[in-house]
Amino acid sequence: MSAAELARLQFAATTGIHWLFVILTMGLVPIVAIMHTRAAFTRDPAMRAVRERMTRFWGQLYLINYAVGIVTGLVMEFQFGLSWSGLSKFAGNVFGAPLALETLIAFFAESTFLGMWIFGWGRLRRGVHTALIWLVALTAYASAYWIMIANGFMQHPVGYEVRDGVAYLTDFGALLTNPNALIALAHITLAALTTGAVLxxxxxxxxxxxxxxxxxxFRGSLRLGLLVGTPAAWFVVTAGEAQLPLIRRNQPMKTAALENGDIAQVQARLVEEHGPGDYVFAHDWLRISMDAMTVISYTVSSVTIVAVVLLWKGRLWRWRPFARLMTAMIPFPFIASLAGWVVREVGRQPWIVYGELTVEDALSPVSRASLAVSCAVFIAVFVALAVTNWTLIARFARRGPDAAQLGATEPLPDDVPGDVPGDDADERPTVPAY
Structure with a gap:
């Protein structure tokens, strides 16, 4: 493999594995926030206890994924300097700020709010404690927004001008409202909600x-999963299709590959527009990924609709084969999400910033041997983290709510009483304490 291919493989593998953590984090956190809100403001003590255990159980699975996944995110941006210094030199003035904001939000704001939520069980008033998990959800999606702003510029650069071979930002508003980023963010949001709900x-x-x-x-959890997952799985296809006009307008070779167009004609057009070069990529990957994403999306959507019908008829709890099907469906959204990234990233080759900077020009002057070693090490570490993550999630998921440690704290003498109207401050539970 060439140095460019090794660098691409390293970034693709690490980004793909990291994305598996991200999409589950984005998908689970709003569901956990809904659970916590319902638990915090439920008046009936018995129902409140059930919903608190529900929040702690699913919150612990979310925390496992977040804690392991954040390690994979620490090294992602360092790869711009390691393998893609040409990209940093050309476009750093444009998307350096979005990447910096993403880092501040994800590793400072989001982590801070999450830590306060974790250690706030039995220490904070219900309203404050509930607000913290919603702030975690808000910062998670704000982080995704800034990442998509940077990626959207690479897909379709806007709001800039090139001087002496370097891109400079001229219109910050255009960068923030790039349709290629916003529509993709909507698509990713629905895909994440589908992933969390299916889990x-x-x-x-x-x-x-x-x-x-x-x-x-678990009946309450399943109902909430259906409430979130059914519309998300239905509209994720619509949001995906909304990107097609942008692709047709901005990336003709990707359009030709997806729609069986005239590749040779598009090649001639791109040579005329951008100069000599090979603008044809391995489009078989693109078609396979697009087909996989489409089939999985319709499958998940159909299963959730059938589940809603069975729930309405009261048969969902009794039909065990269908329950096993829903369990077997857990990996599907992850596969579809990876396929979506293949379509988005592979389809703009040979550009790294479309129409402005090629992959070859963006590559750092690093030896092939160094890239081979770093590629092997990064992939091995990321795979190990992914295996660890899913082993822990599967283990705690099988054990059920009794194994949840989140919120299992003894009350302190100066803990605040519950502040839900009608609550008896002298009869608060010990675990979790409010």
Whole structure:
């Protein structure tokens, strides 16, 4: 493999694995926030206890994914200097600020709010504690927004001018409202909600099928998963299709590959526009990924709709084969998301910033041997982290709510009482304490 191919493989592998953590984080955190809100403001003590256990159980799975996944995110931006110094030199003045804001939000604001939420069980008033998990969700999506702003510029650069071979930002508003970034963010948001909801539904169905004692907890979780996942899975296809006009207008070779167009004609057009070069890429990957994403999206959408019908008829709890199908469906959204990134990233080759900077020109002057070593090390570490993450999630998911440690704290003498109207401050529970 050439140095460019090794650098691309390294970035593709590490980004792809990191994305598996990100999409689950984005998908689970709003669901956990909804659970916590319902638990915090439920008046009935018995129902509140069920919803608190529900929040702690799913919150712990979310925390496992976040804690392991944040390690993978620490090295992502360093690769711009390691392998792609040409990209940093050309476009650093434009998307350096979005990347810096993403880092500040993800590794400072989001982590701070999450830490306060974790250690706030039994220490903070219900309203404050609930607001913290919603701030975690807000910062998670704000982080995704800034990443998509940077990626959107690479897909379709706007709001800039090139002077002496370097891009300079001229219109910050155009950068922030780049349709290539905003529509993709909507697509990613729906994909993330689908992923989180399918995980919640699949694990809940697993416990219900095996006759778990926490029937109310897992039935409530499954209902909430369907409430979030059914519309998300339905509209994620619509948001994906909304990007096609942009692709047709801005990336003709990707359009030709996806729609079986005249590759040779597009090649001649791009040579005329951008100068001599090979603008044809391995489009078989593109078609396979697009087909996989489409088939999985329609499959998940169909299964959730059937589940809603069965729920309405009261048969969802009793039909075990369908419950096992919902459990087996857990990996599907992850596969579809990876396929979506292949379509988005492979389809703009040979450009790294479309129409302005090629992959070859962006490559750092690093030896092939150094890239081979770093590629092997990075991929090995990332794979190990991914295996660790899913092993822990599967283990705690199988154990159920009784294994959840989140919020299992003894009250302190100066802890605040519950502030829900009608709450009896002298009869608050010990674990978790409010």
């Amino acid at each position: 919640v539904m699949g694990i809940s169905a697993y416990h219900l099928a095996r006759g778990a004692e926490d029937t109310d907890l």
